[in-house]
Amino acid sequence: MSERIEAPLIAFYSALKDAHGLQHWWPAESAFETIIGAILAQNVSWTGAYKAVCALKEAGLMDPHLLFQAGEYTIAPLIRSSRYYNQKAGKIMVFLSWFLENCDGEISKMASLPCLKVRRELLTLSGFGPETVDSILLYALEKPVFVADAYTRRIGSRQGWFEENITYTRMQEFFMDRLPSDVSLYNDFHAQIVYLGNRICKKNPNCSACPVRDTGIIQCRYAHNH
DNA sequence: ACCCAGGGCGTTG
DNA sequence: CAACGCCATGGG
Numbered sequence: 001m002s003e004r005i006e007a008p009l010i011a012f013y014s015a016l017k018d019a020h021g022l023q024h025w026w027p028a029e030s031a032f033e034t035i036i037g038a039i040l041a042q043n044v045s046w047t048g049a050y051k052a053v054c055a056l057k058e059a060g061l062m063d064p065h066l067l068f069q070a071g072e073y074t075i076a077p078l079i080r081s082s083r084y085y086n087q088k089a090g091k092i093m094v095f096l097s098w099f100l101e102n103c104d105g106e107i108s109k110m111a112s113l114p115c116l117k118v119r120r121e122l123l124t125l126s127g128f129g130p131e132t133v134d135s136i137l138l139y140a141l142e143k144p145v146f147v148a149d150a151y152t153r154r155i156g157s158r159q160g161w162f163e164e165n166i167t168y169t170r171m172q173e174f175f176m177d178r179l180p181s182d183v184s185l186y187n188d189f190h191a192q193i194v195y196l197g198n199r200i201c202k203k204n205p206n207c208s209a210c211p212v213r214d215t216g217i218i219q220c221r222y223a224h225n226h
Numbered sequence: 227a228c229c230c231a232g233g234g235c236g237t238t239g
Numbered sequence: 240c241a242a243c244g245c246c247a248t249g250g251g
Contacts, residue, residue: 025232038232045231048249083231084246091234129234149232194232202230 006178012159013185016192023191026139028053031107033062034140038132039091040082052079052088064105068096091127098125107140115143130168138190144181147190148172151197158205 028034033053041049053062055078061067067075076089096105098121103109110118115137122133130148137143148171157164162174179185200210 041231042233043231043246044233044248045250047231049232051249081248083248084233085248087234087246127234131233135232147232151232190232198231 005180009178013189020195023188025187025191031140035136038135044083048081052082064099094125111141138186142183144183146172146175146186151193
């Protein structure tokens, strides 16, 4: 309850923002598109996920009712570039079933439901884990929910903030306990972590060219062989 | 040829 | 509980 604000964490974020600029997440034309994008972006590069988003838009299907009517076997080939496209086509249908049933396919209704209730319910859907659900809450519904991920774990542990094997929940609490409840801050903080995480070594925590600690000036795009 | 990307689930030991 | 296998594209 005593949410004291920790300056070092803010300073870390500021260093990243100063070095790389605001990331302007989530790139989408609508909140619904953000949700679909969050599903398609699971464990794949954003370029692949974004191509799939565009394919759905070009097919005129970026709409809850039309997408649901199209069915998973129609959308699967459209989203090939998002990698596990058969699974993801199924996940989209699973979400749409919930969305149409509980919100009539209207984002405003979803946003007006209690955040924790939505979080609980989405987490029961097959294919929707904490990161995807929290991304939907933060980036589509603009709820003050901090999104953690594999990069957050990697970077946070290299910073000495927590152990590498920390759970998702505890990692999320680490940030929410130390940051003001600010949607814009949560938004760009996670985006900065992803930007940084994308260009540091996955395997070598001690890579001298990976400037995770302190400034955030990037030198290592794991271009060298360890 | 390799590595890895804005995860999550099901199955083993 | 951890440690895997599975899904199955595309860019560097």
